[in-house]
Amino acid sequence: MLSKIIGNYYYMVAIILFVIGMYTMLTHANMIKKVIAMNIMDTSVFLLFVAIGYTHGGQAPIIKEGSEAIYVNPLPGALMLTGIVVAVSVTAYALSLAVKIYRYYGTCDYDEICEIRSQE
Amino acid sequence: MRITSRLVAPFIQIYGIYVILHGHLSPGGGFSGGAIFGASLVLIALSFNLEAGVKQISHQTASILESGGAFGYVLTGLVAIVLGGNYLANRAAGFPMGQAGQLFSGGAILIITVFVGIKVASTIVTLFYNIIEGEK
């Protein structure tokens, strides 16, 4: 059992990063921290996906002339390029929203914003 | 800082164009190459003031390049329909293929990568302009 966990350590790291990202995104009050945590969560899933494609003893999947070698599966990597672009767009949009909210309220902290709104 | 950025910016742009054009041969492709190219324009706008950056690429040019890049991608897929294959088909529609490993091989992949690179570069520049000018 323990050898299985240590043998698959990249899967474990990905899941631990995912949970850290999700917990921070939902509980911490600072808006910029939420955006960073969303990035950590997405990056951990990309890490998991690319790690799935690994074959033992494989090389980077660029074909050289005349060499018969085992290549790592390039499909998850190509899929995750698209995923990274999607995550970048969502981050850019979320940060611009955070900048606009900061300009209205003067604080980046969600709890303080709720207090300011409840006093009005 | 200004002298360095003025010297280095053309090299960054050439490197960005290299990454875009070799998207089907080595890692990289449209997204990363476009980001590198856009980063060079943002570097000029950051190290000088904003007007010098706007002189390099004006708002109108960036907007036209953005919409044009996306429209060109979709148009390439439609050309594949006209030539006889499915949407976005490559060899089945008759794009010129060439030898594997050469620069002008891969048919529609090169055309699509160039359009994506143009669009990503202009998007980064537009995002930068909007965030900086919103603060004034």
Next chain:
Amino acid sequence: MGFADHFPALIVVVLFIAAFVSPLLFRWVEKATAPFVIAALVAALIMTTALLVRVQQSGPVLYHMGGWAPPWGIEFKADLLRIFILLIVISVSLWIFIYAVRDLKHELKKEVTGWYYTLFALLVGSMTGMALTNDLFNLFVLMEICAIAACAIISIKEDRECLEASFKYLILSAMGTGCFLLGVAMLYMATGYLNYSLLQLELVETLTLYPRNIFAAAALFIVAFGTKAALFPLHVWLPDAHASAPSPSSAMLSGLVIKIYAFALFLIFYQVFPRELLDLIPLNEIILWLASLGTMFGSIYAMLQTDLKKMLAYSSIGQIGYIFMGIGFDHNLALIGGFYHIMVHAVTKAMLFMVAGVIIYSTGVRQIKDLAGIGRVLPLTMLAFTIGSASMIGIPGTGGLISKWYLSLSALEIGRPFFVLIILASSLLNAIYYMPIVISAFMHQEDFQFKVKPVPFFMQAALVVGMFFIVIFGIFSKPVVTLLEQAVISLF
């Protein structure tokens, strides 16, 4: 292959072309932007109708992008259910867009109206893509386009409240997307396929080899789509987002966006996961109980509201519970009821939000208690509100009755009459908060207090179209029910 064979791809492509070209058109020829988007929507509608005729004659149509067959390529599939959803999405979007062109002039600044058209076209294009696609990763990309476009049409108004509501929606939606991608990773780890049909064939034996992966994927999918479609405990973003948005955006979001995520969940549970999964863990029970709680609590929260649009938003949470109940019963009559409710609720809730928009446009009133006596000043608008409320409650003659009828029939047939009680109780709760508005609008003693601007012609025409279709769906329901029966048979 003829030109008509490419229609599944061209429907999405035409809408994306409209989205990409709109900013340029708005910069140069301003008047032509709205007719251009309307032309694209009409073209998509014509293509969908042609595809419907073809699918009814010769069965489902599979379209391979780029000529590559799966598993190397992305596949678009058009069968009866997907085309039904496509027709609803495109026609309701066209109707809301015609209303929006007139209404946006007083809600948004002038220069961002071009961007609104782009976002609208992107939203409709991504929703049609989500209904047509047969590949999990393509679903992810289109889901993200839909999420960003949906958040952006809320925050384009640049008020304080809509910026915060949009940020909350974006963060919760991103959490849902992360869970969805992890679920796709689980399925890809176990089978190596991303196509729905190939996954369904492969998962039957993988379920015995790697059961925990499949369970984790199913749970993650319920959380992901539940967050985005406002299933009961995950609905917290919906009231702020739908209430503070401009009225056409609220109509679009409440009417179409949350439904398309429920439809994607339905597709994944019926066309990807095998039926044997339901013997191991009772997924449909979980969805059924959460949906029942949603119908009750949506109505209870709606009773306590004082703002008109927030009340309509909470009512949406209750109504989406009916659709999830249709998915959760696991019976063909319930699926007919659920899908009929998608159609009826899209039209009804869009019309109710348009009524709210017209009231705000002509009088500036948003609080419910200020609406007393408005029926004598804006009679057509309040007639539309009355018919919409009747459909929400389920009064015979309007479309809302047919969907509740089929849901109750199916609850009796599988031997669980408790859910008939829940449907009746939630209808009663709906009446408790809709009827007082209608009664006080028409029969209040004093006259209406605020100044009234005349309502433009296009907005009134949009309301009349909505009323007409709600009554048609209530009385002449046979064609649509026959279509749905044909569509649902293939799933059992």
